Amino acid sequence: MTKEQKDNLFDLVKSLSKSEKRQFKLYVGRLGVNEDSKFLMLFNVLDKMSSYNERVILKKGIVKKQQISNLKAHLYKQILISLRLNPSHQNVRIQIREQLDFATILYHKGLYKQSLKILDKAKSLGLQNEEKNIAYEIIELEKVIESQYITRSISNRADELSIQAKELSQQNVLASKLSNLSLQLYGLFLKTGYVKNDAEHETIVKYFNARLPKYNIQKLGFREKLWLYKSYLWFSFLTQDFKSCYKYSKQWVDLFYDHPAMISLNPVFFLRGNQYLLESLFFIKDYKRFKECLTDFEEVTKSKNFPKDDNVEGLTFLYLYTNKFNLHFFEGSFRAGLPMVNEVLVGLKNYKNRIDEHHVMVFYYKIASLYFGIGDNEKCIVYLDKIISNKSLIMREDLLCFSRVLNLVAHYEAGLDYNLDALIKSTYKFLIKMEDLYEVQKEMIKFLKALGDIYPHQIKKEFLKLHAKLKTFENHPYERRAFLYLDIISWLESKIENKSVDIIIAEKFKLQNKK
Numbered sequence: 001m002t003k004e005q006k007d008n009l010f011d012l013v014k015s016l017s018k019s020e021k022r023q024f025k026l027y028v029g030r031l032g033v034n035e036d037s038k039f040l041m042l043f044n045v046l047d048k049m050s051s052y053n054e055r056v057i058l059k060k061g062i063v064k065k066q067q068i069s070n071l072k073a074h075l076y077k078q079i080l081i082s083l084r085l086n087p088s089h090q091n092v093r094i095q096i097r098e099q100l101d102f103a104t105i106l107y108h109k110g111l112y113k114q115s116l117k118i119l120d121k122a123k124s125l126g127l128q129n130e131e132k133n134i135a136y137e138i139i140e141l142e143k144v145i146e147s148q149y150i151t152r153s154i155s156n157r158a159d160e161l162s163i164q165a166k167e168l169s170q171q172n173v174l175a176s177k178l179s180n181l182s183l184q185l186y187g188l189f190l191k192t193g194y195v196k197n198d199a200e201h202e203t204i205v206k207y208f209n210a211r212l213p214k215y216n217i218q219k220l221g222f223r224e225k226l227w228l229y230k231s232y233l234w235f236s237f238l239t240q241d242f243k244s245c246y247k248y249s250k251q252w253v254d255l256f257y258d259h260p261a262m263i264s265l266n267p268v269f270f271l272r273g274n275q276y277l278l279e280s281l282f283f284i285k286d287y288k289r290f291k292e293c294l295t296d297f298e299e300v301t302k303s304k305n306f307p308k309d310d311n312v313e314g315l316t317f318l319y320l321y322t323n324k325f326n327l328h329f330f331e332g333s334f335r336a337g338l339p340m341v342n343e344v345l346v347g348l349k350n351y352k353n354r355i356d357e358h359h360v361m362v363f364y365y366k367i368a369s370l371y372f373g374i375g376d377n378e379k380c381i382v383y384l385d386k387i388i389s390n391k392s393l394i395m396r397e398d399l400l401c402f403s404r405v406l407n408l409v410a411h412y413e414a415g416l417d418y419n420l421d422a423l424i425k426s427t428y429k430f431l432i433k434m435e436d437l438y439e440v441q442k443e444m445i446k447f448l449k450a451l452g453d454i455y456p457h458q459i460k461k462e463f464l465k466l467h468a469k470l471k472t473f474e475n476h477p478y479e480r481r482a483f484l485y486l487d488i489i490s491w492l493e494s495k496i497e498n499k500s501v502d503i504i505i506a507e508k509f510k511l512q513n514k515k
């Protein structure tokens with residue numbers, strides 16, 4: 001099987017909607033370019049292709065091999081210009097930059113007064129919409145122009161611009177420090193997952209405190225508060241303080257509802273805030289709030305006023321279905337969640353260029369867990385194998401580790417114990433290599449390894465012993481993370497009570513939510 005060629009221009013062409021393609025051809029027409037133009041011919045060829053193949057383009061005789069790179073670069077640029085002019089891609093941020101470009105042109109023509117007038121309006125719009133980086137750029141250009149366009153008020157004007165520049169510079173520096181901290185913590189979380197022991201906890205606390213800048217919450221604007229809440233959120237996730245995760249993700253989402261105009265300008269941050277709010281509620285097992293937030297989230301994203309673009313649609317799909325899965329895990333309604341599997345697989349195909357491979361693997365783990373819950377262990381193994389066999393992907397170590405642990409349990413349940421010893425050895429080696437071997441995992445592997453020597457009439461007794469051991473870890477500050485990925489306790493109870501896992505979880509859910 002030949003590997004499909006990847007090409008940025010081809011991906012861009014294929015991402016265009018029908019209206020965007022029509023807009024591009026109208027734009028080309030306005031340029032006065034005839035239908036025989038090489039870049040337009042290349043566009044039409046790429047549009048008809050199902051997969052990128054450079055040989056097909058060369059056979060068309062549009063361009064020689066030596067020239068194809070330049071022609072593709074020219075077409076790429078023209079498509080981006082066309083998209084920039086498309087009303088559906090216009091937003092406040094683009095409008096401000098456009099005004100800055102206009103003012104720069106007027107400045108170079110010596111029309112200082114006109115330039116300053118445009119800059120003043122653009123600056124007000126930037127400050128109003130928390131676009132402080134570009135507002136700072138505008139002030140710097142204002143300072144340059146004011147130094148050449150002499151007026152009687154130049155001294156007062158110079159002081160005013162200097163004060164504005166200083167204030168914005170301080171706010172931008174603070175926002176930059178907070179955004180750096182947030183990104184660094186997120187990177188640590190993706191690489192290592194949650195802290196595993198007291199030493200790691202202490203390291204993260206020191207790391208966070210050393211990088212957290214001083215701030216006065218009363219003086220922070222929308223943008224600075226957003227990065228502050230993000231930083232505290234990732235710190236809380238890393239340290240497994242899920243109640244604090246809820247606190248800061250709630251503040252994050254509420255910040256948008258307090259500034260509704262920011263939802264349209266920053267829809268991705270709004271979506272992410274809701275995702276972390278729902279994830280936090282799932283971890284602290286607050287079903288009522290979780291269901292309310294999920295309903296609100298779905299309603300907001302489906303409303304006519306919510307911004308729509310390729311990126312937003314991909315993320316909405318990702319976060320909505322992730323939490324719809326979690327709702328079924330909450331309720332133990334695994335069978336009711338089965339129709340979602342096909343919906344998710346279709347969605348992953350539709351959004352394959354917008355959802356990273358790590359999140360695809362997370363979906364596979366959730367699908368595997370769904371099948372495990374209803375006792376369809378063969379299908380569970382199929383989806384786990386997609387994760388385990390993916391050697392090129394760098395993703396969260398904890399997801400890789402628990403995929404292997406669940407794989408062991410699913411093989412045992414499916415009666416595929418002919419190679420269980422080999423699986424146990426390879427899993428054990430992997431966990432040691434990852435430095436991710438926990439007491440919960442040790443006990444699970446020890447138990448599965450010993451199963452071959454246990455007589456059938458003794459198995460229930462052994463399940464009870466393991467259940468008693470693992471129950472002691474359920475609220476352990478570090479060991480409890482094992483239960484976030486795999487509800488081992490419910491599996492053991494299903495074996496003890498001779499019921500399916502989904503029935504055990506559903507019974508617990510009803511008991512916990514009796515009112």
